[in-house]
Amino acid sequence: MRALEGAAGPPDRLAAMVQAKRAARPATLQESQAGTRPVRPSLVAALRRARQALQAYRQALEAGGTGTAVPSPGAGLPIVAEVKRRSPSAGDIAPSADAVSRALAYQRAGAAAVSVLADEAFFGGSPADVAAVARAVAVPVLFKDIVVEPWQIDLARQVGASAVLLIVAALEEDRLRSLLRYARDRGLETVVEVHTQRELERAMALDGVSVVGVNNRDLATFEVDTRTALRLLPQVPEGIVRLAESGYAAPDAVAEAWEAGADGVLVGEALMRSEDPGAFFEGALRAWARRA
Numbered sequence: 001m002r003a004l005e006g007a008a009g010p011p012d013r014l015a016a017m018v019q020a021k022r023a024a025r026p027a028t029l030q031e032s033q034a035g036t037r038p039v040r041p042s043l044v045a046a047l048r049r050a051r052q053a054l055q056a057y058r059q060a061l062e063a064g065g066t067g068t069a070v071p072s073p074g075a076g077l078p079i080v081a082e083v084k085r086r087s088p089s090a091g092d093i094a095p096s097a098d099a100v101s102r103a104l105a106y107q108r109a110g111a112a113a114v115s116v117l118a119d120e121a122f123f124g125g126s127p128a129d130v131a132a133v134a135r136a137v138a139v140p141v142l143f144k145d146i147v148v149e150p151w152q153i154d155l156a157r158q159v160g161a162s163a164v165l166l167i168v169a170a171l172e173e174d175r176l177r178s179l180l181r182y183a184r185d186r187g188l189e190t191v192v193e194v195h196t197q198r199e200l201e202r203a204m205a206l207d208g209v210s211v212v213g214v215n216n217r218d219l220a221t222f223e224v225d226t227r228t229a230l231r232l233l234p235q236v237p238e239g240i241v242r243l244a245e246s247g248y249a250a251p252d253a254v255a256e257a258w259e260a261g262a263d264g265v266l267v268g269e270a271l272m273r274s275e276d277p278g279a280f281f282e283g284a285l286r287a288w289a290r291r292a
């Protein structure tokens with residue numbers, strides 16, 4: 001496992017973050033922030049619906065539509081839009097952004113789901129951000145953190161998230177398996193994130209994986225290459241939701257990932273830097289229409 005090997009060479013950025021997470025004391029929420037969402041909408045179902053609608057839109061175009069008018073596919077776009085104020089790779093992105101107004105703007109623009117950073121130290125987010133967003137939006141919310149301990153999953157549940165991220169590179173085999181089971185037993189969906197062929201094989205050897213995220217960002221070095229998702233996503237078996245993550249700076253690249261079979265594309269920095277997420281989404285849909 002790359003993050004924990006500590007081999008000689010350039011510093012492994014993820015390993016340092018994993019160590020910090022393991023050392024962190026369990027976070028607790030104020031009473032008023034917990035138990036905020038009676039029904040958790042399913043991330044899996046939302047992405048499947050959005051992907052089917054996108055496909056139906058393509059078929060309508062191929063059956064004679066002109067592609068000049070771009071109607072909404074009607075079930076949200078297969079985009080998971082992320083609230084992220086800063087990141088270890090980019091530094092400050094939108095440090096004073098209000099999480100709820102961003103998430104509402106994403107929902108209005110047609111995102112099928114939103115992802116919210118729960119980590120304060122590296123990303124400027126918080127569990128309270130996730131709770132506030134989950135109270136405000138109707139779409140599924142992904143609790144975005146480097147999850148290494150069960151208490152983080154309890155926290156994700158408390159704040160009303162639908163799903164948590166499990167990064168294969170950050171977790172030894174037994175811990176990955178047990179966290180996956182822990183989340184499932186508590187009614188939370190998981191996004192199992194991989195970056196390499198070997199990590200994909202590790203993910204596929206697990207029981208109960210419903211969403212695989214292919215991260216284009218190498219979390220050890222922070223290098224980004226969107227060809228990673230194009231290469232790995234087609235290897236994810238049918239029946240598992242395929243999410244392409246990171247580095248989608250332009251709408252065309254989102255359409256390219258959809259074309260490669262992505263059921264969803266996770267976009268953070270580009271949307272946080274944009275005044276108008278709707279324009280980005282519409283651009284992705286237009287690019288998709290041009291590929292018909």
Ligand SMILES: O=C(O)c1ccccc1NCC(=O)[C@H](O)[C@H](O)COP(=O)(O)O
Nearest residue numbers: 087088089219245246247248267268269
């Ligand atoms: O974004 C980082 O610098 C980062 C560093 C270390 C661990 C995780 C990191 N990012 C988490 C993500 O998965 C991205 O926030 C997400 O995929 C969106 O990426 P982007 O559209 O490139 O902001």
